[in-house]
Amino acid sequence: METLSIGGRRYSDPDIISLIRQSGGLIDPRWKIVNMARALIEESRTFSGLPNDPLERLKIIASLKGIKIKPMAMDQVRQERRDAALYPTDSGWIVLYNPACLKSRIVFTIGHEIIHTFFPNSRNGARFRSMTSPGSRESNELELLCHLGASELVMPIDEFQRQANSRFGLASIERLSSYFGTSFEATVYRLATAHPGLAIAGMLQYRFTREEDRRRAKVSNQRLLFTNEVTMQPQAAERKYRRQSVHLSAACAEAEAAYTIRFNKSFDPSSIVYKTRESGIQSGIESLPNFSDAIGRIEAMRCPYQSETAHEEFGDVFFFWEEIVRRN
Numbered sequence: 001m002e003t004l005s006i007g008g009r010r011y012s013d014p015d016i017i018s019l020i021r022q023s024g025g026l027i028d029p030r031w032k033i034v035n036m037a038r039a040l041i042e043e044s045r046t047f048s049g050l051p052n053d054p055l056e057r058l059k060i061i062a063s064l065k066g067i068k069i070k071p072m073a074m075d076q077v078r079q080e081r082r083d084a085a086l087y088p089t090d091s092g093w094i095v096l097y098n099p100a101c102l103k104s105r106i107v108f109t110i111g112h113e114i115i116h117t118f119f120p121n122s123r124n125g126a127r128f129r130s131m132t133s134p135g136s137r138e139s140n141e142l143e144l145l146c147h148l149g150a151s152e153l154v155m156p157i158d159e160f161q162r163q164a165n166s167r168f169g170l171a172s173i174e175r176l177s178s179y180f181g182t183s184f185e186a187t188v189y190r191l192a193t194a195h196p197g198l199a200i201a202g203m204l205q206y207r208f209t210r211e212e213d214r215r216r217a218k219v220s221n222q223r224l225l226f227t228n229e230v231t232m233q234p235q236a237a238e239r240k241y242r243r244q245s246v247h248l249s250a251a252c253a254e255a256e257a258a259y260t261i262r263f264n265k266s267f268d269p270s271s272i273v274y275k276t277r278e279s280g281i282q283s284g285i286e287s288l289p290n291f292s293d294a295i296g297r298i299e300a301m302r303c304p305y306q307s308e309t310a311h312e313e314f315g316d317v318f319f320f321w322e323e324i325v326r327r328n
């Protein structure tokens, strides 16, 4: 399979490769998508009377790309089992969305589908898409890029900064998400990606590492098989808050190797993220488990919607961090 490396990442999705080739192989596809989304927002602003309602506004934005937005019929909702689907028609694209979903989800999903049309290969329709199976590494690369672009479309950076009013923090998420018609989660991540300085947001889950999980499963199987024998004790593994997702501001992304938190990396047990069982937003001054020495203000709170894999006592947590001091 063909792969291309750019911006420190390797891509193998045929749609992403088609986009990289279109830019002469020089532009990081993440920046390309963000810039295309921003250009579309600028274009939409030349229209007077752009509606305030996030869904109506998005319909106008889509129309500039020749994309029609329509709700699915209910029998199709059952058939598709998806929040939205993108189809080529003779007169351009059509995005069909599931009207039974939460409006915040509909808005983001439509944004996501609009971004799919930015990839030159998409014009060839479903033939290319069927080359990557859902859940594969390739389809994940593409889905993450579409999320990135969707967030630019539904929460335009300048408007988000204006609304955040230079007080970036978890306390404004309710207000910002109702203004932009976006989910709590998407809005938390936007706090970082729209931040003008050094900022990071993400989700943490209280768990063992996968290796620890495998070892524990193996040990309990051995116990079942040889109940009379002394079996190996599991190593003193502890559940900790571990990185599930992470989103960086543009300034952090420029020094990604230093600022990113790798998947499953744990937060120190002294971190305020462990205090989120108490209600509300916890805050403190901490460095993060990454390669930077940076000290920042960190906020954390229990996610309003807990995942199926969340720990009962130490639930899933959102965190937001912004740098206040650099040591060197």
Ligand SMILES: [Zn+2]
Binding pocket: 112, 116, 142, 143, 146
């Ligand atoms: Zn998608």
